[in-house]
Amino acid sequence: METYRCLVVEDSESTALLIKQYLTELTLYSEVSIASTYTQAARMMLHQPFDLIFLDVELNGTNSLDLLNTNRRLPPVVVMSAHNQYAVDCYDMDVADFLPKPFTKSRFLRGINRAMGIAIDKESVTVNESIFLKVGRRLNKFSFDSIDYVEAYGIYSKIHSNDKIVVVNEPIMVLEKRLPNRYFRRVHKSFIVNLNHISSYSQNTFYIDEMKIPIGISYRDDLPNIFNMLG
Structure with missing residues (x-):
């Protein structure tokens, strides 16, 4: 089964754990890493590849959008903030989606749709030549x-x-x-x-x-x- 690695850059523990829960439920993500500071995120990105990044704009008083201006090649990035004015800043950046806080699960899934090109719904996920369908509480893969x-x-x-x-x-x-x-x-x-x-x-x-x-x-x-x- 094709799986992905995700980095969640978020200083709110409750929000980070909620995102990790949503990603784990999809079963598409074999590894979900959490960074609470800009420095920690940059170090983790230096040592391992990621397929998707969720990036909170304001990290302990610093603006994390500088991370997008680095020379390194980044995977799709979903920017998150409770302040909608940052959506304007993201317009000219290479951002897959802007996710306003607080967000619903359906809006979160739409962010993954835009970032990864994966069709995700409440009960199914379509990726490449397969579909994940919900069987009970789990998503099972069917090619x-x-x-x-x-x-x-x-x-x-x-x-x-x-x-x-x-x-x-x-x-x-x-x-x-x-x-x-x-x-x-x-x-x-x-x-x-x-x-x-x-x-x-x-x-x-x-x-x-x-x-x-x-x-x-x-x-x-x-x-x-x-x-x-x-x-």
């Missing part, structure tokens, strides 16, 4: 290629993957939007199929090996496009 099909299961969905069935916390209508259209198509009110895994088909049915996936009447208008993609 797109491993998913055979998705089956509706009330307010949840069943992911059929590598002969296993995993119930995830998303309804099928939400997964239809989050799974990439180049791989997945909804062909029935209760089914989304991975086009690459269809082994054969008839007028009313797709087959994934021995599994029969019915084609819903309301989805048949899209069949010519799907058949063309299947060759």
